[in-house]
Amino acid sequence: MHLNLPAPIATRRTTLTFEAPMSETQDPTQPSRAAAIPPQYDFTTVEPRWVQQWQNSGLYEYDAQSEAAKAGRVYSVDTPPPYVSAAHLHVGHAMSYSQAEFVVRFKRMRGFEIFYPMGFDDNGLPTERYVEQKYKVNKGKVTRKEFIDLCLEETRQGAKVYQDLWQQLGLSVDWRMTYSTIQPRAVKHAQRSFLDLVQQGRMERRRDPILWCPTCSTALAQADVESGEEANRPMHGVRFDVAPETATANAPESGTIETTRPELVPACVALACHPEDERFKHFSGLRFRVPLTNLRFCKTEVTSEDGSIGSAGEVSETEQGRTVPLLFDAAVDPAFGTGLMMVCTFGDPEDIQKWRTHQLDTVLIIDAQGRMVTPDLPELDGKRVHVQAKGSQYSEARLAAVELLRKYGYLGDIKANVSRASVHERCSTPVEIQVAPQWFIRLLDLKEQLLERGRELRWFPEFMRERYEDWVTNLRWDWNISRQRFYGVPFPVWYCDTCSHPVYADMASLPIDPTMAPCPQEACDRCGGASFRPEPDVMDTWMTSSLTPLLNANWTEWDAAPDADAPIAAQPRKAIYPMGVRVQAFEIIRTWLFYTVAKSHLHTQSVPWRDVMISGWGLDRQGKKMSKRAGNFVDPAEVIAKYSADSLRYWAAGATLGQDLRYLEDDVKGGKRLLTKLWNSTRFAMQQLDSYVPGAVAEQPTAADLWVRSELVGVVGAATAAFEQYEYSKALRAVETFFWGTWCDNYLEIVKERFRPGSRFSAGQVAAAQRTIFEGTHALLRLFAPVLPFISEELYQLAIRPLLGADAAPSVHVAPWPENETTGKVDVFGGQRDEAAEAQGALLAQLVSAVRGCKTAQKLGGGRPLEVIYLAAPQERRADLAPLEADWLAASRAARCTFAAVVADHASGEPTYAVGTTGISVGIIAAPQEPQPA
RNA sequence: AGGCGCGUAGCUCAGCUGGUUAGAGCACCACGUUGACAUCGUGGGGGUCAGCGGUUCAAAUCCGCUCGCGCCUACCA
Structure with a gap:
């Protein structure tokens, strides 16, 4: 038999040899092919x-x-x-x-x-x-x-x-x-990528507000941040007094904002309201005093009783604190809170937006570890923003800030308010906004092009494309790739100690660690300075x-x-x-x-x-x-x-692509059952092939052969089409359904009789069954191979490969898929479906099933021989039945069948079975039980 | 708040370019072991396809609304 091996594999892989896996277990006195299994x-x-x-x-x-x-x-x-x-x-x-x-x-x-x-x-x-x-x-x-x-x-x-x-x-x-993302090859790629983007002008070092994780002490990208748990984050009313020097006759004396971040009040740089909000029409031109900023802490040295020197001090109120302007900004939602909002540096991206738009001051009061930096407010200074105070679900800083606001009379109502904070996805700490120089890849101007790239891709399943589009559309930050961490790809950069101008490594020197290697330049291009310091940060892991x-x-x-x-x-x-x-x-x-x-x-x-x-x-x-x-x-x-x-x-393989799948041990057991069935059916197939020499006897296929061959051609086509769409579950289901239902339960049961000694079948019909069994098994093993690689390989080596001869693929995994990729033609049984044969086969399966029903109703075993099957069928159907008779009788183990007008009359009142909706019904009479041998 | 996915037998899931009586596996019930397989076979019971409304000769399938679950995005002053 000549196998049409795809050329690519032939060059090298046909020379692969595997030891014959089970040869040592073969019994030399039994040269049967089945004995190999x-x-x-x-x-x-x-x-x-x-x-x-x-x-x-x-x-x-x-x-x-x-x-x-x-x-x-x-x-x-x-x-x-x-x-x-x-x-x-x-x-x-x-x-x-x-x-x-x-x-x-x-x-x-x-x-x-x-x-x-x-x-x-x-x-x-x-x-x-x-x-x-x-x-x-x-x-x-x-x-x-x-x-x-x-x-x-x-x-x-x-x-x-x-x-x-x-x-x-x-x-x-x-x-x-195998690659790893920290190996030199990967580091080289990441650094090359960095330098390439520098050359393109895509890479920028900017001192910008950035997302910051106080726990990990590092900057983050938008993608590293996710929504935290919903929680009660109370809304605090805070009174801001109008600065007297800006007061006008009909202006109010104060305004009230609401905030969930009272600890950020000292970082307030503006108040804002919607330009058309009637409530604030008299506020135009006013400035407001920021609560608490009029306080000053005076430290004095004190000598205690034991002679040691410590410090103490007191807070005093000065005449005026810091004042901030009132902005009119259409982005303020009049319906939210009091309609008057506090802009501080920085509570959230909205603050950054207004800070940029209105060119506001910057007042940073949280350090890199999330501690308050408020020297004039000792109650607040050094308090941690992300650590819950003892006995409270609120942070140290927030409690202290609320207490201060209350003490000095600025605090209004506190209302329950459920919301979620943005947190770092690795540690769930709410992110803060810091300002620090970082490396950014400018992406925001590329949204359209990136969306277009997304559309060039083929997505499986298609609906997942929307996740990508949503993300790109909603992108609000350029990609900050600087991380203030140890373990990662170093930036190939040094800075001039004098003017901070960057010096980049040569492409040829990559990979490089600037903390270990000297700066490649002797003098700074900008200022001529001669000493340089390496960039201490490492790159975002996604950079690699x-x-x-x-x-x-x-x-x-x-x-x-x-x-x-x-x-x-x-x-x-x-x-x-x-x-x-x-x-x-x-x-x-x-x-x-x-x-x-x-x-x-x-x-x-x-x-x-x-x-x-x-x-x-x-x-x-x-x-x-x-x-x-x-x-x-x-x-x-x-x-x-x-x-x-x-x-x-x-x-x-049971999960539909893109869908979640529950782990159920029973489903794994189902796989185990399939393996057993595949093993046993292949063993059975081999038992019928001892005498098989392809083409030695002219085959005479029966209705059952033609039917199962055509069905198999259909299954190959369906499985191929499914795999092409990444629908492995559909492919497996098609193969498994055919294998278990059509192949094992029906076809193999039908042909069994053909191989019994003295069966009524001709040598040509036996040869046809042998060819069907052999080529069918071969095809099935290949169809199962992607999902069940081990048992497919084992059975291929034991059962199939020895019969294929020297041209056979050395492994089922490089054997040709039963549909040719180039021609699109199914390479099994001629590759043509035969609708008439499939219709005949469907009828045959129904007839077989009807007889099984009779046997079950009469409590007879499936293997019990029958003396006669009675058959009542409309005249016009009788012609369809004739070609099926041989296979049907064989599958039913019946000696003969005979037509009757009404089955029940001839079946001694035994149950009769309708054959689907064909109008046919059947009844049976069992052969007498043979005496058991003593 | 918007988007996506899901809601089908006791359980896990197919079906969803509309068309006979809605399927599979597991579980359950009954029967059956004289050579592929009891890790099995045969037969059977079991579902107002989340709900309401619409389109149509015909809806699990298409449309609208509602409810529940999951996820994504946004808001979070």
Whole structure:
């Protein structure tokens, strides 16, 4: 038999050899083909053996020189580099990685050269947070080097755990291509990206208000911030007195604002109201005194009784405090609070907006650690803004501020008010706004272009595109990539000590750490200064993660001279870019996906991939997201040990793309059942093939053969179409339904009789059944292979490959998918559907089922032979029945059937069964029970 | 507050470009083991398709509104 192997695979992979897996168990006295298949499937030995053999043989290695690669038929996969916190691994992770891999395996069988690396994200704040919590350290307690060493060690351990699990799970990754986001290659890419954006004028160092996490002591990007819990954040009325020097005859003496942040009152820089708000029409031109700013703390030294010198002091009121103007701004909502709002520096993005628009002063009273800096107000000074005061749900600073406002008579009503604060997604601390020099990538002017890139991508499922559009549309901050942390990619920048002018590293010197390497310039371009200091900040972790497609393609080496000595992972691969598909879950569309699209747009004026596949989450039985913290987490390694990797993958294949999936052990058990069924049915098939020599006997297919062949052609088409749309669950369902219902329950039961000694079937009919069984099994194993790689491979090697001869694909995973990708033609049983045969088969299945119904009603076993089947059918249907008779009688184990006017008359009152809505009904008479042998 | 997804048998989910009697697996009931499979087979019971209204000869499917769950975005002075 000649197998039409796709050319790309032929060059290298046909030379792969696998040891014959079960040869040692074959009984030489029984040369039967079926004997090659042990009675029981033992996944505990089979799965690890294939993990090893696939790995040893290089089956999944990317070959840039293959025929497919040269022809441009490369399918490359950008898969999420998980954080190293391996202890958090749960079946939800296994689910999403499996789902992506189903499609990868499908594409490989379609003849594509696959580039499928794995990455590990061991860079940046998430890792730092993990290390801090695990070792109970923070960046104040250890040196930068000690801390980085801890992070690297955690990274190594985590990556090992991940790789073991992914291999057990059967992911067909090319492990030579593994990257990590802190390795020199990744650092080089991130720094190159930085310098490239500097050259483009996209990268700016600005002293701007920025989002700030007081707990992590670092700046953040908009994407790092999420909505916090709803909570009561009371609204405090605060009276602002009109500055007497601006008072007019008909103006009021004061105005009242409402705020949830009374501690920020001393940072007030303006009051604002809507220009058409009648209530404030007399306020025009007024200035207001900011409460508490008229207080002064006078410190005096005192000598206490024991002679030690301490300090004391008192607060005194001065004549006037700071005054602020009243602004009219249409952005103020007259319906909110009193209609009069306080603008302070800075409470929220709205403040920044007004501060910019009206060029207001800046009064910063919260430091980097979230402590109040208010020297004239000792009750408030140093109080922490994000630490709850003892015995209160409110912070130290807020309580102290309220007390001060009350003491000096400015405090009005306090009203309950439910709202949510913006918090840092890594630590849930409410974010503050600080002002500090930071590096920004200007993005706000690119919204339209980035939306357009989003539209160039094919999204699966399509509705996920809206998550992207929403995010881009609502973007309000340029991307701040500076982080005041230890562990991350350093900026390749020094500053002049005299004038702070930046000096950039040479491209050729990357990767570089400016804290270790000298500044490449001797004198400052701007002022001639000769001493420089390195940039101490590190880059946002997404600065690297956003480059994974470019990192996989080794963008930094595209123009470099070829270096044959470079590790394979580091060699340039421009051909895989843009990549074929990005796979990820939906919650990081705004981060990973968005930033990657932005980077690709800026660096290559292109989308980073053609397709985007978005998966859902693995949920627990109650529908809650799995997480270590929630304690509802299921360890995938345990599931694999108990039920096999194939079974776990089967569960993962049950989720509709983009939808969440609950973890139910029963569903994994369902996978285990399928494996058993597949094993047994293949064993049965082999038992019928001992004498099979393809083409030796001219086949005479029966109605059952023609029916099941046509159905299979249909299933191949349906599964292929589904996989092409990333609908692996639909594909599996089509295959499984056919396999269990049509193939096992009906077809195999029908043909069994054909192989019994002395059956009424001709040699040609037996040959037809053998061909159907063999080619059908071969097709089924290939159809199951993407989802169930282990058992498919084992059965392919045991049952199929030996019969195919020397041309056979060395692995089911590089065997040709039963529909040809280029021609679109199904390569099974001629590839044509036969509607008449399918209609006949449907009738046959109904007839078989009706007889089973009779047997059950008469409490007869399914294998009980029948003496006669009585059949009542309208005259016009009788012609349809004749071609089915042989298969029907065989499946029913009946000696003969005979037409009758009304079945019940001939069946001794036994129950009769209607055959669907065909107008046919049947009745049976069982053959006498044969005497049991003594 | 806006957007997206979901709401179908006891449970988990298909179906949702409108068209016979709404499906599968699990669970449940009954029956059945003389050579693929009891980790099984056969047969069966079980659903006002969240609710209300509309379009249509015909609605689980299309439209509108309401309710519930999840998520995203915004607001949070």
